[in-house]
Amino acid sequence: MVRAGLTPARIVAAAADLADEVGFENVTLSALARHFGVKDASLYSHVRNLDDLRTRLALFAGAELIDRIAVAVAGRAGKDALAAFAGAYREYALERPGRYAATQIRMDQALIAASPDFRRTAEITYGMLRAYGLEEPDLTDAVRLLRSTFHGYCALEATGGFGAAREVQKSWDKAVDALHVTLENWPRETSSEKNSEEQSNG
Amino acid sequence: MVRAGLTPARIVAAAADLADEVGFENVTLSALARHFGVKDASLYSHVRNLDDLRTRLALFAGAELIDRIAVAVAGRAGKDALAAFAGAYREYALERPGRYAATQIRMDQALIAASPDFRRTAEITYGMLRAYGLEEPDLTDAVRLLRSTFHGYCALEATGGFGAAREVQKSWDKAVDALHVTLENWPRETSSEKNSEEQSNG
DNA sequence: GTTCCTTCCTAGGGCCCCTAGGAAGGAACT
């Protein structure tokens, strides 16, 4: 019996490629087993179950995404950094749709807190906003707005939600422009509105 | 043999409730058949297949959502209308998560073009923006930005994406404020940037 | 060469989607 040489890492990598091909929700242990020339049951020595695989894939893709973003924003500030962040984000979502979808699953909060990649993501995001001079809780609100807009745009684009003839790239550029303007004219929290519980990541 | 009295409408309604309970992607023909005390195969007289059911559910939920929004924005304009639109949108997503998820599936473009509900949605959305005095292609860009932000926020909230202690409601209110400011200070298209192909829905 | 852990296997159960073909309900017509 010749061994397939499976490892969790190889399985996750294959799952990532498969996800980009057929969509995240269609990634199946059966399909991966076929890909490796192995029976379904064999995968369970390396991965607990489908949910475990998905979580690993999410962490893998999340790390890839923040790596790209980190490279893009390095050495930039203000609007430049914002545009670079946005561009890297959307490019990843477009190039690697299955991986991107993986990054959006619900995940155990403890697992998120423990992940250095999530910490890095928060640091880079908050760092990028430093130029706009916001303070908590506005900072968290701004991060949430950025994440929402970026993710929403990519999600709608991915499902074919933009029907109009207007080029999607141009609308994106304009959205990034608009977000920059928004951050510069941020409607700041008056001290009376402030919330006692603040801070941390978005 | 006593008849169950199935109709496509009853099945879709049950599917909608089930979706809110167990999540859109976990809505299953088997589960619906059990709910009606009927065999799986019986449903296929009323619904072509699972994909067909999902499409019907999407149309059903989309109509519900735009109804709510229409009521909310009626008689309002400007920031008032924006806030009402946003509130109705998010409330639907929170109250009816399965139905809301259904509205986000990829759908046949021809089906969308033929649907009066989609037309209505476009009319109400563009109508709401009238107060900001934008023209194409800025109008389409603005609609896309709004949709992205609203959807992205609801999607992130639904998957537990907001980890910080900051209240999600307050961040939402602030996001709506920020969008209002953005629309008022929209970075308008110079005529040289304009795109020949414009218009229609977002 | 033996021991022992790991990797992969066979076997099998459960849930799901879907099709083919048949029987019963029930409306419309004679």
Add this chain to the structure above:
DNA sequence: AGTTCCTTCCTAGGGGCCCTAGGAAGGAAC
């Protein structure tokens, strides 16, 4: 009332997927 015919629901069955239990073969350490 009886017949006709469409619709609704059924049984039977195939295929795909997830997952578990238990066993056999690879291969490293002794």
